[in-house]
Amino acid sequence: MSNNPQIPSYWYNLKFDQGINLDPVKPQFDDSYMRSQSLLLESDQSYVKIPDPVMRLYEQYRATPLKRAIYFEKAINAKSKIYYKFEGQNASGSHKLNGAIPQAHYSKIDGFEEICTATGAGQWGTAVAYAAQKFELACTVFMTGSTYDRMPQRIALMEMLGAKVIRSPIKEPSNEYTRNDPGSMALATSDAIQYAINNKQTSKISHVYGMVMHQTLIGLEAIRQMEEIGEFPDVVIGCKGGGTNFGGITLPFLKYKMEGKKDITFIAVEPVENPTLTKGEYMYDYVDFNKLAPETKMYTLGHFHIPDPIYAGGLRYHGFDPLLSKLFNVGLITAKAYNQQEVIRAGKEFYQSEGILPAPESSYAICAAIEEALKNTDENKTILICISGHGHYDIQSFAEGLKG
Amino acid sequence: MSNNPQIPSYWYNLKFDQGINLDPVKPQFDDSYMRSQSLLLESDQSYVKIPDPVMRLYEQYRATPLKRAIYFEKAINAKSKIYYKFEGQNASGSHKLNGAIPQAHYSKIDGFEEICTATGAGQWGTAVAYAAQKFELACTVFMTGSTYDRMPQRIALMEMLGAKVIRSPIKEPSNEYTRNDPGSMALATSDAIQYAINNKQTSKISHVYGMVMHQTLIGLEAIRQMEEIGEFPDVVIGCKGGGTNFGGITLPFLKYKMEGKKDITFIAVEPVENPTLTKGEYMYDYVDFNKLAPETKMYTLGHFHIPDPIYAGGLRYHGFDPLLSKLFNVGLITAKAYNQQEVIRAGKEFYQSEGILPAPESSYAICAAIEEALKNTDENKTILICISGHGHYDIQSFAEGLKG
Incomplete structure (x- = not known):
């Protein structure tokens, strides 16, 4: 149990909770x-208790801030409210x-x-x-x-x-x-x-494979924090690498959508240079180049795909988490791809207005939030984005990208 | 007024509150x-109201965290409790x-x-x-x-x-x-x-001259946060550049000491390469090299002093804020100087244990906290340090310093 009531005591296991059968890895x-x-991939509980030694370390830096981006909204003339969950303030600088x-x-x-x-x-x-x-x-x-x-x-x-x-x-x-x-x-x-x-x-140990569940405390915390201020998102946006940050913010909200309680749009944002969802195929593929790991069914550009070096090095993975791939395949998740020049400018705008320098990866989510927030809709929407990390080690990318 | 009750609505003006007459600058x-x-130097209020436009921007990133360094205490086998106030999570990365x-x-x-x-x-x-x-x-x-x-x-x-x-x-x-x-x-x-x-x-605009008062919200917040958990410091430690971070954390606590309510030790920590307090003189001197600004009475190594380039570039100023200099002169503040090799190691230890990479400047305060926390005293003490900023732009210094 956490000593801090703001931190969830459980991870959310959507795969079991919503009864999703994934195509098996092959061969075993x-x-x-x-x-x-x-x-962990095979847990038969909807909520998996976080072990105490893990919780003690979560308490070092959680709960993470959820804030309304009031200065950013003003800077871009947003028609919607934008909230962000910021995961960049821990020892790794990211979720x-x-x-x-x-x-x-x-x-x-x-x-x-x-x-x-x-x-x-x-x-x-x-x-x-x-x-x-x-x-x-x-x-x-x-x-x-x-x-x-x-x-x-x-x-x-x-x-x-x-x-x-x-x-x-x-x-x-x-x-x-x-x-x-x-x-x-x-x-x-x-x-x-x-x-x-x-x-x-x-x-x-892996940054993707089955580990999306551990990230669900981002979304669980966000739900609690938004409820406290009487808000709930209509749109949830995260950048898309392997899927951990995107799955972390979205899975607890997807429960609401899958159970018919809320209509929410989920947007996974990726680079045009590595368009796994917007141009990839849903098929069996290897997670690694040399085929040492088994094949899993996922959206992929091919395990042999070597994308150009881009500013957002964390978004160069060729595939997408199998569970999230299935959800994308059935239309519960949408995807967008952006050019890194506009992404870097979006990140700069966020830094100037909100005082947080986002990672280039996170800036993809910001870029999509701008497009969503400028849409003319009948009613004001509430947008939630995950700022997965800080960009302090990406200054060179910002400096180069902003010259272009 | 702040919408967030955790943020002080006033700066603390110790100079007026405690009736301290500073030697005048000369010439006018x-x-x-x-x-x-x-x-602002001449305000005749003990507490100066923070203007609304300033408060709105403070609300972007305040209140800043006050935490007990439980992992750090364990790592160094501390005999005392160590609390830290962290000012590194805003757009500037520092107080x-x-x-x-x-x-x-x-x-x-x-x-x-x-x-x-x-x-x-x-x-x-x-x-x-x-x-x-x-x-x-x-x-x-x-x-x-x-x-x-x-x-x-x-x-x-x-x-x-x-x-x-x-x-x-x-x-x-x-x-x-x-x-x-x-x-x-x-x-x-x-x-x-x-x-x-x-x-x-x-x-x-200046980073020192008379601006220490604006930083007192660090100490005012810390007092409130410590009182909430039933603690009060016996020792308050800050690194010493011009004096803003040190004054910010100490001035509100100095009130308790000057009014005889608490016995607190205040330690200003500086580099051996720029020993303003430990080797400087209390005298009239210029704040700038070319004598364009007037002379003020302060601890100084001479306005012509050009210290070696050190990792903590923020601690190379030759002088010390006039108000804090006076307090040091009458013995209310003590000072310590450390070698930058031990300082960098202290910063690394703090990062490994607490997950926060401190600026080299802030690592001076950490270094002094280690010495204080290892002292054998009759009773356990409570130490409070100000971590004035993050060290994400100082990685090269850490890498070099740790090789030595």
Whole structure:
């Protein structure tokens, strides 16, 4: 239980609660290097109790702020109210810590001595590094090449937390990729899985696979916070990488929609350079480049897809969480893709008006909020966006993007 | 009035409340370029009402968190309780925004079209840039050379807010300093004053001079927050640059000590490279290098003192606020100086344990808190520190400092 009544004591398990049957992963595979994850995928409770050691760490930085963006509304001449939930004020600078803490906890319980993972822009890697040292686990992070080269501050941050950071794709004689390749999350995931397979005391932990549930405390908190001020969203917006931040803010609200209690529009926002939902296919695909993990049914651009290096390194993943993919497939979720120039300008506008520098990833949600807020509708709408993280390590991207 | 009862509606004016006569500045000078400041120095109220436009902006990010550092206490085996007040979650990333907002407000009222200022590590410059655009004022920032060269992210941040950032010392035929000089706050202050004198529509606003009062809402909030949990500090610690963050957290507590109600130890913490209090003299000196501003009586190393470039660029000012200097002179405040290697390690320890990356400046306060918390005393003490800002733009300093 939490000592702070503002923090939910449970994660919300929409998959079980709404009776959603996902197409099985194929083939079934030896998941000994990622045991705790598959365990959680199959929970038969609608609300999963948060373990005490996890809750103690959540209490360090939760509840996160929910605020009305009054200055931003004014700056863009919004016709709707805009609320934002801000997840950037913890040790990782993003929502990712919500998922890294329980995975480190379960890996410790499972007897692992080390955790390893893949990271794009570094938010997830920082979250894992922080969680690892809290549970006295060693930590190795494989970082996609394009962001490894671009964000030395993120590397220093992870190293300060005691993690070993390795550029991906790793250079091996058998590997056709070289040190200069920009890499992808699929490649980094392969590197991490191979590392875990080679090191039996190492648990490979994931930023997506089944971990969306851990993020639902964002949405659960938001519901409580909005109810306190007598509000409820008509539109919920999140940026779309693998799906954790988007699923975290939306799943608890999706319950209302799926049970016919509220009509809510959900918008997943992605880069035009990596248009998984707006141009991808719903099919079986691998989460990693080298096909070490099984195939799951999801929206995908192909595990071999290597998108251009973009400012929002965290949105370069080729796929989408299987549960969220199913919800998108049946039309419960919509998607939008934006150009990174307009996204960076939206992020700047938010910083100037609200005083919070959003991550480029989060700025995609802001960009969609602007479009929604300017629509002429019969009645004023209430928009809720998730600002998944801060952009302090993305200043170079803002500086470059704003010159264009 | 604030809509949020947690935010104080008044600044605390200890100078008037405790009847402190400061030695006058000499000579009296034409202060037309910094009118609003001298006005505030002479207020004859113990509590000065915060103007509504200022309060609206304070509400964007206040009240700031006050937390007990339970993980940090454990990590260092503390014998005392440690509480921290964190000021790093606003647009400037530091306490400085508390002072920049009212100065921009008064400059607007005074009819100025632009504000200019000097900044060390960039926190103050960012605060001024943010406040300027909120009041639709142009903004020019003179940044000390050593941090200008070291912190391109800070420059990008200020430029994103619409400010013009100029390296100081500026290169002029009449100026004996060159582009390669590390500069000092005194030199940057001269550059800013000269710019304001040359541009009649520009107000030179200050990060120190008389502005400590605006920061007292840190201490006023802390008192309220500690009382809510039934605590009161025996020791209050802040890092010491010009004095704004230190004065902000201490002045409201100093009232208790000066009125004989509580026995509290106040510790101002400074770098051994710039030991204003531990090695400086209490005497009349100029706040700026080129003697454009008048002399004030304060602890100083000499306005011509150019300290080494250190990680904590914000602590390179040669002097100390006149009011705080007087309080130090009569023994109400104590001082400590630390080596930056141990300071950086203290900051890392705080990040690992509490999940907040402190600015190098703030890490001086943390370093002193460690020493205090390890002391054997008859009874457990309660320590309160001000974490004046975040360290996200100081990663390079941490990376270098931790290698040593």
